[in-house]
Amino acid sequence: MNVIVTGGAGFIGRWVVKRLLDDGHHVTVIDDLSNGQKENLVEFEGNNNLKSVVIGDLKNEELLEELFAKGDFSICYHLGASINVQDSIDDPRTTFFNDTVGTFYVMEQCKKRNIKVVFMSTCMVYDRCYDETGITEKHPTKPASPYAGAKVAAENMVLSYFYAYGLPTVVVRPFNTYGPFQKTGGEGGVVAIFINKKLNDEILQIYGDGTQTRDLLYVEDCARFVVEAGYSDKVNGEIINAGLGRDISVNELAQLIVQDPTKIEHVDHIHPQSEIQKLLCNYGKAQDLLGWKPEISLEEGVARTEAWIKEGYLLK
Template sequence: MNILLTGGAGFIGRWVAKQLLEDGHNLWIIDDLSNGREANIEEFRQHSRLERFIEGSILDESLLKQLFEEHKFDICYHLGASINVQDSIDDPRTTFNNDTIGTFHVLEQARKHNVKVVFMSTCMVYDRCTEESGIAEHHPIKPASPYAGAKIAAENMVLSYYHAYGLPTVVIRPFNTYGPFQKTGGEGGVVAIFLKNKLAGKDLNIYGEGTQTRDLLYVADCARFVVEAGYSDKVNGEIVNAGLGRDISVNELAKLVLEGDESRIHHVEHIHPQSEIQKLLCNSSKAFGLLGWKPEVTLEEGIKRTEDWIRVTDLI
C-alpha cells in the first residue's frame, strides 16, 4: 500500500515507520521536527520503500493537498501532534492548532480521496481509573489539560467523518508508551528520564507523592497495535485502547529502575497537579477482540531494553 505517516520522525512514529517498512509498504513521512528528530529515521533513509521524508506541517493545507493528490494513499497514520501537557497549559493555542486544526486538515484531504485515517489519541483523555478491570473505552473522559481537550475535540471530528461521510477512521488511545528513541528529557518519558539519571549517577525526582500510577506500554508493542488498526476494517468507527494491563506507581517504578536503592529517590513539588491522573490502568480487551492484539514485552524486559539502548547511544 501507499501510506502517509504524520509525525513519523517522532518517538512512536519512528517505530510505526519501521513496522510499515518491514511489512513492505511504500511510505511517505511528514514531520515538522518540532518534537521529532531526523536522526530517529536515519536508518531508513536508504530503504527502498521509504519514498520521501517531508519536513513540513500538517497546518500547511497546500502541502497536504499536493501529497494526497499525487500519491493515492491507502492509509494515513496520523501521529503528528503537540504532546506535552505542561506546554498545552502554558500555550494552549499551539496545542489546539496542531492537534485539532491539523487533524481537521488531514481529515479533509482523506475525505476527498477516501483514505483511511488512524488517529493517534492518548490515555490522558480519561478520568482516573476506578475499576479493578482497568479503563475500557466507555470509561468517562475528563479534559484536565488543553492537550486532553484538543485530543478529545480531534477524536470527535475523526469519528464524525466516519458517521457523516462513511470515511474509514479509527481513534486509538495507547497508554503510557516508553522505549528506545524516546527523549530522555521533558515530560512524558518518565522511564527514559529515570534511566538516564540512574546511568548518570543522579538522583530521581518524583512529582508529588509518587502514588500516581501508570500503565507502561513498550513502544514495539504500541507500534504493532497502531499498524494493525490501519489494516483491519473491524475497528472502523471505533475507539480502541492499548496498554500493558498492569499499572505501577511512580514510586515503585523508581525503585524498579534503581534496583531497590531508595536513597536516590526524592519528591518535588508537582508542576501541574490539576492535570494529574491519579490512576491509569488499561483494559485492552477490545483490541484483543477486534485485532487479536496483546502486549508481548513485560515491563521488566522493556526497561532492560531501554536502559541498554540509552547506555549504548551515549545519551548520558
C-alpha cells in the first residue's frame, strides 16, 4: 500500500515508519521537525519504499492538498502533534492549532479521497485509574491539560468523520511510550531522561513525592499496535488502548534505573494540577480486536533503551 505518516520523523513516528517499511509498504512522511528530527530517518535513506520526507506544517492546506492529490494513499497514520504537556499549559494556543486544527485539515484530505485514518491520541486524556483492573476505553476522560483537551477535541472530530461520512477511522491511545530514539532532554520521556542522567552521573529529579504511577509501553510494541490498527477493519470507529498492563511508581522506576537512592531527589512539580496520580492500562480490547499484546517487559525495554543511549555517547 501507499501510506502517509504525519509526524513520521518523531520518536514513535520513526518506529511506525520502520514497521511499515518492514511490511513492504510505500511510505511518505510529513513532519515540521518541531519535535521530530531528520536524523531519526537516516537509516531508511537507501530504502526505495521510503518515497519522500516532506518538511512541512500540517496547517498548510495547500501543501497538504498537493501531497495527498499525488499520493494515492490507502492509510494515513496521523501522529503529527505538539506533545508536551507542560508546554501546552504555558502556551495552549500552539498546541490547540497543531493538534486540533491540524487534525481537521488532515481529515478533510482523507475524507476527499476515502483514506483510512489512524489517529494517535494519548492516555493523558483519562482520569486517574482507581483499581487494579486498569483503564479501559470506557473509563472517564479528564483533560487536565490543554494538550489532553486538544487531543479529546481531535478524537471526537476524527470519530465524527466515521459516523457522518462513513470514513474508516480509529483512535489509538497508547500509554507512556519509551525506548530508543526518544529525546533525553526536557522534551523526552521519564525513562530516557532518567537513563541519560544516570549515564552522566547526575541526580535524578522526581516531581512531587514520586508515588504517581505510569504504565510504560516499549516503543516497538507501540508501533506494532499503531500499524496493525491501520490494517484491521474490525477497529474502524473504535477507540483502543495499548499499554504494558503493569504500572510502576516514578520512585520505583528511578530506583530500577539508577539503583542508588543517593542519586535521587524530589523537587516541586511545575504544574501539579495536570499530574495523573495512577495510570494503568487495560489492553483487553486491543487483544480481542487486533490480537495485540505487549511483548517487551519493562526491564528488557529499559535495558534496550540504556544500550541505545550509551551507543549514542560512544558515537559522539
